[in-house]
Structures are given as C-alpha cells and as structure tokens.
Amino acid sequence: MNISGINHINIVVTLDKLTDVINFYEQNLGLKQGARAVSRRAGAWLYCESGPIIHVSVVESLPYTGKDTHFNHVALTCHNVDNCLTTLIKNNIPHRIDFRGPPAMTQVFVHDPAEISIELNFLGEKPTILLPSQ
Numbered sequence: 664m665n666i667s668g669i670n671h672i673n674i675v676v677t678l679d680k681l682t683d684v685i686n687f688y689e690q691n692l693g694l695k696q697g698a699r700a701v702s703r704r705a706g707a708w709l710y711c712e713s714g715p716i717i718h719v720s721v722v723e724s725l726p727y728t729g730k731d732t733h734f735n736h737v738a739l740t741c742h743n744v745d746n747c748l749t750t751l752i753k754n755n756i757p758h759r760i761d762f763r764g765p766p767a768m769t770q771v772f773v774h775d776p777a778e779i780s781i782e783l784n785f786l787g788e789k790p791t792i793l794l795p796s797q
Contacts, residue, residue, distance in 0.1 A: 671718050672717055673718045673720055674777055675721075678705065681721055684719055685719060688775065691773070693750075694711055694716065695710050705721040707719045736779070736782050738783075738784055739784065744769050744788040751773065767788075768784055768786050770782055771785070
C-alpha cells in the first residue's frame with residue numbers, strides 16, 4: 664500500500680455547534696458545503712478546490728472533554744495569505760502568525776468553534792497587508 668495524502672478529517676460536534684463550525688470554515692477559510700452521502704448522523708461535508716476535505720459529524724455528546732487527547736491540530740495547504748488575513752481580521756477571528764524557512768512560508772494559526780487548532784500554511788508567501796499587532 665502507498666499513501667498519497669490525507670483524504671479528509673472528521674470533526675465531531677454536538678448539534679448546537681454544527682452551524683457555528685460550518686459557518687467558520689465557509690466564512691473564514693473559504694470551504695463550501697457539498698454533496699454528502701446518506702448517514703445516520705446529521706452533519707456536513709466541506710469542500711476545497713480539489714474535493715471534500717472536512718467531514719463534520721453530529722454526536723449526542725462528545726466522546727471526551729478538555730484537552731485530554733493525542734490529536735493536536737490540522738494543517739492545511741493554502742494560497743493568498745492577504746485574503747486570509749483580511750477575512751480573519753474582518754470577522755474578528757483571533758489568530759497568530761509565524762514565518763518559517765527555508766523554504767519560506769507564512770503560517771497562520773486559528774481555532775474553530777469546536778476548539779480544533781488549525782494551521783494554515785502559505786508556501787512562498789508573505790503578507791503585504793498591514794497587520795495589527797499580535
């Protein structure tokens with residue numbers, strides 16, 4: 664078997680968080696809801712340019728509480744860092760920016776409404792917009 668990439672990530676939320684999580688990814692990260700197979704659970708599939716990437720599933724109660732998990736974050740390959748930062752600032756989404764290299768890369772860190780840490784990687788990009796102090 665050869666692995667060629669990540670197919671999708673699954674985020675479990677309670678019904679009261681579903682709309683907030685979907686709106687976060689659509690309004691701030693530019694993902695769009697798309698086709699979803701019939702399922703026993705409510706939820707949504709969120710798509711990027713190349714296809715489905717995030718599967719949000721509704722559960723009656725969360726399987727764990729607090730930060731007691733080995734899962735740390737999701738990293739997404741992105742482009743157009745200025746557009747991303749403009750959206751986050753406009754929507755008052757707290758974020759942290761880091762610059763890495765080599766290779767040159769801007770990383771933007773945010774949390775979604777389900778408290779999942781999201782790392783947005785912009786290879787070869789530096790912001791050109793005026794940034795508020797972090």
